[in-house]
Amino acid sequence: MTSEFEIIREVFSPLSDSADGAFGLTDDVALIEKGPYVFTKDAIVAGVHFLAKDPYDLIARKLIRANLSDLAAKGAKPAGYFLACVWPAGIARDQIELFARGLKEDQERYRIALYGGDTTAHRTKTGPAMFCATFFGAPPRQGPTRRNGAQIGDDLYVTGTIGDAGLGLKALLREEKFTTVDKASLATRYHLPEPRLSIGAAIAGFATAAIDVSDGLIADAGHLARASGLRANIDAVSIPRSSAAGAWVARQSNRWKALSAIASFGDDYEILFSAPPSMRRSVAVAAKAAKTDVSRIGTLTRGEGAFLIDEQGREIETKTSGFDHLKR
Secondary structure, eight states: OOOHHHHIIIIIGGGGTTOTTSGGGOSSOOOOOSOOOEEEEEEEEBTTTBOTTSOHHHHHHHHHHHHHHHHHHTTOEEEEEEEEEEEOTTOOHHHHHHHHHHHHHHHHHHTOEEEEEEEEEOSSTTSOOEEEEEEEEEOOTTOOOOSSOOOTTOEEEEESOSSHHHHHHHHHTTSSOOOHHHHHHHHHHHHSOOOOHHHHHHTTTTOSEEEEESSOHHHHHHHHHHHTTOEEEEEGGGSOOOHHHHHHHHHSSOHHHHHHHHTTOOOOOEEEEEEOGGGHHHHHHHHHHHTOOEEEEEEEESSSEEEEEOTTSOBOOOSOOSOBTTBO
């Protein structure tokens, strides 16, 4: 049977080849001499953040991208990460190697390296696979874009499209029916989110606040608004939707309920940010330079929390405010 130390030496050590100070994963620590850095840490668990049957290479890449999304919202340039793995008992070596191949693929894509970590296993085969990573990167010259700097009257923007990952999960669980093409595109959004690193760096000079959308648009708008001591009013009709999500909304009997649903799904990993109205041209220029779609979806006003607003300016009732890891 393959040992823990063989796995580290033969499977994970090559992932640290370009990491100065990682010592080839032969020590208990890493030495990082450059800086300053901003750090983020996320964990993903089978049955919560990914399906137990998902291929391990896709799980690895989702772990990387979920963490990079946090750095993207701060305008940071990724540098590397530390990784902890907890496997079901008796995990086959080829599955660990598949996981490592996924890590390698996205390491090369985002020019990052593994600096260290740990790997262990449950005592039973029913123990869920769990992965935790600490990522770090260089902040922009202006400093990281915090979530607490929004001002009254700021515009609210979001990148990409909203609701695709949540619908992708429903498609994979066969809770909703989609065309073959739409199911494939939505499932890809669930398995492989796209961290918005380019636009995060481009808006760092003028965005007043930013957060990545991981818990749901309404929930994360609420986090940003409360941190800034304000209220976020989101124009429901302006929420950007992919063709697949748009078709799904059109099929629902209650339009507002459907828009509320996609604004509550998690795992979008887009960037939600605020900026003064005087910066609208700058936002457009940054979006074009980053080759990223950006939509203006609302405003920040006096008050507290986040609310969906219909075409007449009325609040839309929402049954859920997004994903909460401790409330399921």
